[in-house]
Amino acid sequence: MRKRRLKYGYLFRKSYRTAFVLGWILLATVFTTAQSRRVAPQSAAASAAPEISVKAMFDEANGYNKARFAEFEQKKVPYTEALRLQTEREQKQLAAKYAASAGSRPNLTTDDVYFVGLLHWIAENLDGTNGSLRRYLTMPEPAADKSQTARSIIAVIAAKQHRFDDAKTTIAEYLKSTPVKLSDRTRMESELAKAYFTDKNYAEAAAHSAEAYKAAKAVLLDSGITQRGLDETLDNGMQLFESHRAAGNAKEAELALDDLRKTGASIGSPSLFAYAADKLIVYLIDSGRKPLATETYLSMLIAAGKELPSKPQQDQAVALIRRREKQYKLLGESAPELTSIDQWFPGNAQTMRSLRGKVVLLDFWATWCGPCFDAFPALAEWHRDQGPDGLVVLGVTRYYGRGDGSQLDIPNEIAFLKRFKGKHDLPYDFVVAKDQTSQFAYAATGLPTTVLIDRKGVIRYIESGTNPTRVEELRQVMLRLLEEK
Structure with a gap:
């Protein structure tokens, strides 16, 4: 959902995935995927040079x-x-190797134990992290700032492991100590909210999301506008919205998006403004209020021109909202048939009507579209894992007359697509069109575009572009539609 450019710099600011230790500057890519699994140390662990300090490791x-x-x-x-x-x-x-090597050393200092804990954290060894950092807190003269970092990570681990009482107790201990950092508060409350959401305790999820969002906004407004601050504010604002949405609290859900949009306006962020406006419009459509959604679309265009500080910001927000107009019109409507289809393999051609009762994911893509490749692993996984639950994934492309760097006639392009399918281990059906008719029908002229159609044959999701957070958003919507009967 949210962040938007897949460049090298992206790796050091991705949300839902980024943690910062030592002021949460630690782990530019680890918090993002931190799970309960461990990374086993390599066999070379014992050979790590003993003269290297644990801090250097x-x-x-x-x-x-x-x-x-x-x-x-x-x-x-x-x-x-x-x-x-x-x-x-x-x-x-590397972190697992160093953690094993350092942890086997005799007579570790207080700081050594702390850094062993952080090495375990990078390696995603949550139990090792928890044990080392708890030990650090009991050792002689632990530094106040490191102790707070340790508590914040311990709280996050407890939340990830759904040990809710432990997480709350550790957060309380953190708040009674110093220094208290709003960035730490954001992360702890956010992880706790996500854990409660997973357990479908939406009231607790909303309460902790509200705390996380409040802290994230304070960091954003007090410390200056940064991409990381925008991402944290957006993620936690959306978590608050999703919690209220899941609980059936429509008014609170709308207020969360309204506050997020106003925050975007107050800091002069057209992307945050437009994102919140878009999610409100989509939510209104999805909850059966399309006429109100149409009015809201028009009012958001007007609001962008009034609420954002500068003309360039206003124009950018208007453009971002307006480019979704065709997709808004399709949302909540019956899915049109795919037309001008020439090839459907390896399965048999089907109609949208015949697929009712299934959740259908249409992935509009092309072999020359680099960003399209990023979603392949997820699509293949979902086809295998959710197929038995009623998911049908279709990769929709068309003839482009080229492939493998050369011009191709239709028979050779078909052969190329079949080789491509096998090379990338894509188990779902490919649907090959003669022209752009189906793309126009689904407002999918930008690639990639993903469409989700519910069991009743109604379009529930359309988005163009991809990145890891959008893939996660797509997964969440897909799972929600699969639960609908």
Whole structure:
């Protein structure tokens, strides 16, 4: 959903995924994917040079991704999701190796124990992190700032493991101590909110989302506008909205989006303003209030011209909202049939009507579209995992007359598409059109565009473009539609 450019710099500011330790500057890519699983230390762990300090080990592991991507950029290595994931795996393996080596040393100092905990954290070894940082808090003369960082991570781990009482107790201990950082408060409350949301305790999720959003906004307004601050504010504002939405509190959900939009206006962020406006319009359509959504679309165009401080900001927000007009008209309507289809393989051609009773995901893509590739792993996984629950994934493309860097006639382009399908291990059906008719029908002229159609044959989601957070947003909507009967 939200952040929007897949460049090397993106890796060091992604939300839902980014944690900052030592003022939460730690782990430029780790918090993003921190789970309960561990990364096993490499066999070379025992050979790590003993003269390297534990702090130096941490610094090397913590800076690994930044150094590697600076190297890739210098060498003009193109960014791909596979490259990002591989680099993150390497970082975690390095951290696991160092954590095992440092942890086996006798007579660790107080600071050594702290940095062992952070190495475990980078390696996504939550139990190792928790144990080391709790030990640090009991050791002689732990530093106040490091103690607070330790408490904040311990609280996050407890939330991730759904140990709610432990998380709340640790947050309370953190708030009674000093220094208190709003960025830490944001992360702790946010993780607790997400855990409650997963458990479908939406009242608690909303309460903690509200605290996280309040803290994130305070950081944004008090510390100056940064991309990270915008991301944290957006993520927590949306978590608050989703919590109220899931609880059936329509008014509170709308107020959350309204506040997010006004925050965007107050700081002069056309992207935040437009994003919140877009989500409100989509929410109104999805909750059966399309006439009000149409009125809101028009009122948001007017509001952008009044509420944002400068003319360029106003124009940008208007353009961002207006480019979704055709997709708004399609949302909540019956899905049109795919037309001018020439090939459908390996399965048999079907109609949208025959697919009713299923949740259908249409992925409009092309072999020359680099961003389209980023969603392939998720689409393949969902086809395999959610297929039995009623999900149908269709990769919709058309003839472009080229492939593999050369011009192709139709028979050779079909053969190329079949090879492409096998090469990228894409198990779902490909649908190949003769022309752009189906793209126009689904307002999918920008690639990639993803469409979700519910079991009743109604379009519930359309978005163009991709990035990891949009893929996660798509997953959440897909799961929600699969639960609808």
